[in-house]
Amino acid sequence: xxxxxxxxxxxxxxxxxxxxxxxxxxxxxxxxxxxxxxxxxxxxxxxxxxxxxxxxxxxxxxxxxxxxxxxxxxxxxxxxxxxxxxxxxxxxxxxxxxxxxxxxxxxxxxxxxxxxxxxxxxxxxxxxxxxxxxxxxxxxxxxxxxxxxxxxxxxxxxxxxxxxxxxxxxxxxxxxxxxxxxxxxxxxxxxxxxxxxxxxxxxxxxxxxxxxxx
Amino acid sequence: xxxxxxxxxxxxxxxxxxxxxxxxxxxxxxxxxxxxxxxxxxxxxxxxxxxxxxxxxxxxxxxxxxxxxxxxxxxxxxxxxxxxxxxxxxxxxxxxxxxxxxxxxxxxxxxxxxxxxxxxxxxxxxxxxxxxxxxxxxxxxxxxxxxxxxxxxxxxxxxxxxxxxxxxxxxxxxxxxxxxx
Numbered sequence: 001x002x003x004x005x006x007x008x009x010x011x012x013x014x015x016x017x018x019x020x021x022x023x024x025x026x027x028x029x030x031x032x033x034x035x036x037x038x039x040x041x042x043x044x045x046x047x048x049x050x051x052x053x054x055x056x057x058x059x060x061x062x063x064x065x066x067x068x069x070x071x072x073x074x075x076x077x078x079x080x081x082x083x084x085x086x087x088x089x090x091x092x093x094x095x096x097x098x099x100x101x102x103x104x105x106x107x108x109x110x111x112x113x114x115x116x117x118x119x120x121x122x123x124x125x126x127x128x129x130x131x132x133x134x135x136x137x138x139x140x141x142x143x144x145x146x147x148x149x150x151x152x153x154x155x156x157x158x159x160x161x162x163x164x165x166x167x168x169x170x171x172x173x174x175x176x177x178x179x180x181x182x183x184x185x186x187x188x189x190x191x192x193x194x195x196x197x198x199x200x201x202x203x204x205x206x207x208x209x210x211x212x213x214x
Numbered sequence: 215x216x217x218x219x220x221x222x223x224x225x226x227x228x229x230x231x232x233x234x235x236x237x238x239x240x241x242x243x244x245x246x247x248x249x250x251x252x253x254x255x256x257x258x259x260x261x262x263x264x265x266x267x268x269x270x271x272x273x274x275x276x277x278x279x280x281x282x283x284x285x286x287x288x289x290x291x292x293x294x295x296x297x298x299x300x301x302x303x304x305x306x307x308x309x310x311x312x313x314x315x316x317x318x319x320x321x322x323x324x325x326x327x328x329x330x331x332x333x334x335x336x337x338x339x340x341x342x343x344x345x346x347x348x349x350x351x352x353x354x355x356x357x358x359x360x361x362x363x364x365x366x367x368x369x370x371x372x373x374x375x376x377x378x379x380x381x382x383x384x385x386x387x388x389x390x391x392x393x394x395x
Binding site: 005006007012015030033034036037038040041042044045046047048049050052053055056057059060061063064141144145171172173175183193194195201 | 228231235236238239242243246250251253254255260263264267268271272275276277279280281282283284332333335336337355356376380383384386387388390391
C-alpha cells in the first residue's frame with residue numbers, strides 16, 4: 001500500500017520534537033528519513049565566514065569617506081536643490097534672522113563667517129490634509145522616528161494640519177502619524193523610498209541654500 | 215568581548231547615524247554569524263550567498279536612516295537579506311541554465327556518495343518550494359529557530375509559519391521517497 005504523501009498532524013508534531021501518542025511506524029520512518037537528510041544537509045552547509053566582514057567593512061568605510069560624518073558629507077556633497085516659493089520665504093526669513101543676529105553689536109564673539117553663510121538648519125513647514133483625523137504628528141529620521149513625534153496643529157483651513165520645524169541640512173525621511181496608529185507618507189513629497197519593510201517613507205532634502213521638496 | 219560588542223542594536227544604529235561608522239562592523243559580525251547559514255541554504259551556493267550578504271549589508275548601510283525602529287534593525291536587515299537572496303538565487307538559476315551544471319552536481323563530485331545524495335536531494339527539493347516555504351523551512355530546520363523567533367523575524371503569525379513548514383516537509387518527503395523508490 002502506498003503511504004499518504006502528507007504528514008499527519010501527529011507526524012508534524014513529531015518533526016517539531018513534540019511528544020506524540022500514536023504514530024504509524026511507516027510515517028515515523030518517513031519522518032526520521034527526512035530528519036536525517038536535513039541534518040546531513042545542515043551539517044555540511046559551508047556558510048560565508050569572517051572574511052566577509054572585512055570585505056563589507058572596507059566598502060562601507062570607502063562609502064563613508066575620510067570624515068565618516070553624515071552631516072559633513074551632506075554639507076559638502078554637491079546636489080541639485082529645487083525650491084518651493086513658500087518654503088523659500090521661510091528659508092529667507094531664517095537667513096535674515098541669522099544676518100540680524102550676526103550684524104548687531106554684541107559682546108559675544110562673532111559667529112564665524114563660513115557658518116553664517118551656511119546655515120545648518122532651515123525652518124520647514126509640513127502640511128497634511130486629514131479632515132477625519134483627531135490628531136496628527138510628524139516623525140522621521142530627524143527625531144529618530146520616535147513616536148508620537150512632533151504634533152501638528154489644525155490650521156484655519158478646514159481639515160489641514162500644519163507644523164513648522166527646524167531641519168538639519170541633508171536628506172531626511174519622514175511620515176505622518178495619524179491618530180497614533182496610522183503611518184502615512186506625505187502625498188506632496190518629491191520622493192518616496194522603500195523602508196525595507198515593504199512600506200514607503202517620504203523624503204525631504206534640505207540644502208544649505210534652501211529646501212528641495214515638491 | 216569588547217564594550218562595543220555588548221551594545222544593543224538600536225544604540226549601534228543611532229551611533230552609526232551620528233558618524234561612528236566603524237560600529238557597523240559589530241552589526242555585520244552579529245548578523246553574518248546569525249544569518250550566514252540561512253542565506254546559504256536560501257541561495258543554494260556558498261559563494262553566491264556571500265555576494266548576497268555583501269550586497270544586503272551595503273544596502274542596509276546606505277538606507278540605515280530609513281530604519282524607522284532601530285530596536286528592530288535585525289528584522290529590518292533580515293528582510294533586506296531575504297530579498298537579496300531571492301534575487302541572487304534567480305540570477306544563479308539563469309547562469310546554471312546557461313552553464314549546464316548546478317551546485318548539486320558539484321556536491322556529488324566532491325563528497326561521499328550517500329551523504330552527497332542526501333544533501334543533493336534536500337538542495338534539489340528546496341528549489342521546489344515556494345520562497346515563503348523555503349524561508350520558513352530553513353529557519354526552522356537548518357537554523358533551528360523556534361516558531362516564535364521566526365514570527366518576529368518574518369513579521370508573520372505562528373500559525374501561518376507552521377503551515378508553511380508543514381507544506382515544505384510534505385514536499386520534501388515526496389522528494390525523498392522518489393529518491394528511495
